[in-house]
Amino acid sequence: MNSESPQKPLLTGVIGYPIAHSRSPAVHGYWIRRLGLRAFYVPMEVTRVDFPDVLRSLAKMGFRGVNITVPHKETALQRSDSLSDEAALIGAVNTLTISSRGKIHGDNTDVYGFLQNLRSANSGWSAKDAPTLVLGAGGAARGVIFALISDGAEEIHVVNRTRERAERLKNDFGYRVTTHDFSSVPSLVPKMGTVINTTSLGMENKPSLTFPYEKLTAGTVVTDLVYTPLNTMFLQQAEAQGCVTVDGLGMLLHQAAASFYHWFGTQPAVDANVRRAALGA
Ligand code: ATR
16 A cells, blocks of 8 residues: 555644643644645644654654644754754744654744734834834743844843843843843833733733833834733733734734645635634634
8 A cells, every 4th residue: 555645634733731722723623624635633732751752753653744832842942853043043843844754844933923913913014113122031032032133123122020031032132132120111112113922921810911001102013922812901901002902813823824834835814714713713
């Protein structure tokens, strides 16, 4: 029997721990059905201990690629046979593509997802136009800062509860990044063209973000990486100040579209239908 039969379904999926909350199976499943592909996208709950074995088995099981989520993004980077520049510089992989010879290529499509979300919500938006304020200095902030710099940002201000983490980002990304304490936020905010929440504050069951909303000026672009809830308090308050708000679900959808393209060679549409599918509506 020919194991490379064209009838063989393409296997893809997402690996994380936990995985039950992931919206990716709904998103990719929707596109697979919509495009009529003979393919599957499987959620896989895998512990840190088992992850290296599972990774080695993917090629043998015939997987074309997988998304990688918490807590495996750094291990996936270490275990990839080759890496994109984005993945190497950010230090995290969210998409693996497996060649027919079983070689694993690691990429980070969060960069594309972040930029594409802002560009498609505000035509003409560019990080180079005005200073940007980034709240948070964790893994998500690393991807965001890489994206902003790759889009030509000259001035990025980072504020984080733990100042040393922000300093580490400054050391890694250089002179375009300036770090501050939360006490400086009120004086910074009026000068910003874009404000981004990369912290987990405002997420369901987490405390909300304390922010000087009254300092925001109309027209400032405000985005939140948190998308549960979709319309966070941060976005609601910014909207009340006349800001242009962009929710975090778009970033998830655009990064998923880039992963999908890696595996299937087709760019799926990021539209209202896939948003509904992601929300389970
Ligand atoms: P991710 O990969 O999603 O960025 P992370 O690396 O754990 O996750 O980072 C979470 C971010 O939210 C960090 O900036 C964190 O601040 P610290 O570096 O000081 O931990 C921020 N964060 C989480 N809970 C917070 C809280 N209660 N107050 C302020 N910042 C908080």
